[in-house]
Amino acid sequence: MQQVARHEAFSQAMYRPRGWSRRTDTALWCAVPTGLLVLFIVLPLVALVWRAAIDPALWSSLTKRIVLDALWVTGLTTSATLLLALMTGTPLAYLLARRHFPGKWLVEIATDLPLVLPPVTAGVALLMAFGRRGALGPSLAVLGIELPFSMTAVVLAQLFVAGSFYIRGARLGFAAVDPELEEAAAMDGASAGARFWYVTLPLALPGITSGIVLCVARAVSEFGATLMFAGNFAGRTQTMSLAIMAALETDMSAALALAVLLVGIAATVLVLSRLVGSRWLDQ
Numbered sequence: 001m002q003q004v005a006r007h008e009a010f011s012q013a014m015y016r017p018r019g020w021s022r023r024t025d026t027a028l029w030c031a032v033p034t035g036l037l038v039l040f041i042v043l044p045l046v047a048l049v050w051r052a053a054i055d056p057a058l059w060s061s062l063t064k065r066i067v068l069d070a071l072w073v074t075g076l077t078t079s080a081t082l083l084l085a086l087m088t089g090t091p092l093a094y095l096l097a098r099r100h101f102p103g104k105w106l107v108e109i110a111t112d113l114p115l116v117l118p119p120v121t122a123g124v125a126l127l128m129a130f131g132r133r134g135a136l137g138p139s140l141a142v143l144g145i146e147l148p149f150s151m152t153a154v155v156l157a158q159l160f161v162a163g164s165f166y167i168r169g170a171r172l173g174f175a176a177v178d179p180e181l182e183e184a185a186a187m188d189g190a191s192a193g194a195r196f197w198y199v200t201l202p203l204a205l206p207g208i209t210s211g212i213v214l215c216v217a218r219a220v221s222e223f224g225a226t227l228m229f230a231g232n233f234a235g236r237t238q239t240m241s242l243a244i245m246a247a248l249e250t251d252m253s254a255a256l257a258l259a260v261l262l263v264g265i266a267a268t269v270l271v272l273s274r275l276v277g278s279r280w281l282d283q
Contacts, residue, residue, distance in 0.1 A: 045263060052260045057253040062261075064254050069235040070243035071261070074220060077151060077239065081158040081219045082212065085166040093170035093211075094200075098179075114164045122160050123228025130156070130229075153230035154237050158219040165214035173207020174200065213273040217266055 052058050061067060095101070096108060114122060128134050130147045140147065147153050177200050185195045201208075223241040230237040232246060240258050247255035 048256070048259055048263065052256040055253050055256055058257055058260075061251070061253040061257040064251070064257075066234060066238075066243055066247055066251070066254055067257055067261075070238055070240045070258060073151065073154070073235070073237065074239045077154045077158060078216060078219045080155045081162060082166075082216055084155070084159050085163045085215050086212075089163055089167045089211075090170055090208075093167045094174050094196075096167075097171045097174035111164050111167050114161050115168070117161075119161055119222065119224025120228055123157060123225035126153075126157060126160060126225065126229040148229060149231040149233065149237060151230075151236055154226055154239065157225040157229045158222050161222055161225050162215045162218035165218050166211035169211020169214060170204065170208045173204030173211070176207060177203045209273050213269050216269055220262065220265060 055061075092107075092111065096104065096111070127148060129136055130140065130153075131137050132141065132146070132148065147156065181203070182195050182199055185199045190198070220239075221241055222239070223245075226237070226239060227242060232238050232242045234243075234246075238246065240262055244255050244258045244262075247258065
């Protein structure tokens with residue numbers, strides 16, 4: 001039986017067309033599942049854009065109050081979230097990538113946990129920490145601070161679920177920088193701050209850019225934690241994702257307009273990240 005199988009395999013190899021290779025054979029095996037997966041991803045997006053394009057009320061829906069308010073809330077809170085992620089996540093990412101300290105593995109687990117935590121669970125956790133009856137609620141009330149169901153709560157929810165994406169990307173960027181380059185700059189007399197700003201940070205830019213893209217995309221699309229911790233109040237806490245849910249019940253055209261805008265924002269962020277990365281590689 002083994003001889004027959006070997007003979008058949010040899011015969012198939014002999015009758016393959018000229019130029020046939022194992023690489024071609026592998027490509028054919030990968031083509032079908034790859035094509036199916038790409039089609040599965042692209043088809044719903046094409047259907048969404050097509051359905052919105054044939055909707056006669058699409059353009060007028062873009063100027064509706066629910067759409068404009070959701071755009072304003074999303075843009076403002078996402079910008080604040082990104083700023084906080086850059087300010088607090090960059091030092092943390094640098095420490096995790098370049099330093100060893102006691103309890104480092106606990107910090108790594110804590111920063112990676114939001115990546116796998118269900119968003120609704122994150123919202124409940126934020127309520128238990130910062131809600132009126134939460135762990136810090138009474139102390140904050142004494143100071144006159146009420147976080148739940150406010151725009152600040154939206155930023156905190158976005159930062160909780162999206163900040164880890166920036167930390168992970170920036171950490172990979174810092175880890176890819178050769179320490180010998182920093183040592184060479186130190187030998188030339190560069191201070192610690194100068195080495196970071198003019199050597200480490202530019203070289204880590206691809207990872208940082210990737211982290212920024214993922215952080216912004218996750219913050220813009222955040223739904224569960226925001227709904228639980230900040231609520232769904234138009235003009236105050238209603239982001240684009242929450243506005244889509246509200247509009248689906250009463251105004252399909254507005255929901256389609258918001259959904260297409262979210263797809264456009266995500267695509268724009270990805271294109272800009274590719275342009276920044278390619279420019280950095282060309283330099």
